[in-house]
Amino acid sequence: MLKARRTSMWKSRYEISDGDTPITVWEGANWSIGGQFELDGHQYRVRANGWGTRYKMTDERDMVVAETERAGRKHWKVVTGGRTYEFTRDSIMRGSAEQLMDGDTVVGRVRRTSSWRGDFDAELPGLPLPVQIFVLCLIITNWNAAAAAAA
Known part of the structure; x- marks a missing residue:
């Protein structure tokens, strides 16, 4: 299970751990x-369109590793390596959880574990590790943007 722990109240900086x-x-x-992270010596960059509904993750060669449309909507998808992964929001209230679906079955989830600190965890079996981090980080980005807009 991935865990994201916010390391600064002033920046959008999260330490991500596996357990x-x-x-x-x-x-x-x-x-x-958007933002960036390094994993196993590879740099990954995440960028969004102006509305924050379409994201792309690229590697250090600027090759697209994963992309998504409709991020933050009730139903959205991530495409990577020729596969499509479907997600849905757990409830109509933002900030509850995002679920990885296989048909009508929930097979994974990203959820906020601390509203005060802004920590998250993610269990996304079947997705490559960089794509798991991509999904986790775009959910963090969307939820933080929604919280800032509501404030």
Whole structure:
């Protein structure tokens, strides 16, 4: 299970671990939607369109690794390596959980574990690790943007 722990109240910076083992740090962009992380010596960059509904993750060669449309909607998809993964929001209220679906069956989930600190965890079996981090980070980005807009 991936865990994202916010490391700064002033920046969108999260330490991501696999269980208790730190594996990367998500650095959210300051003036745009997206961010970056490094995993196993590879750099990944996440960028969004102006509305924050379409995201692409690229590697250090600027090759698209994964992309999504309608991120943050009730139903949305991630495409990577020729496969499509479907997600749905757990409830009509934002910030509850996002579920990875296989047909009508929930097979994984991303959820906020601490509203005060802004921590998250993700269980996304079957997705490659960089794509799991991509999904986790875009959910963090969307939920943080929604919280900022509501404030």
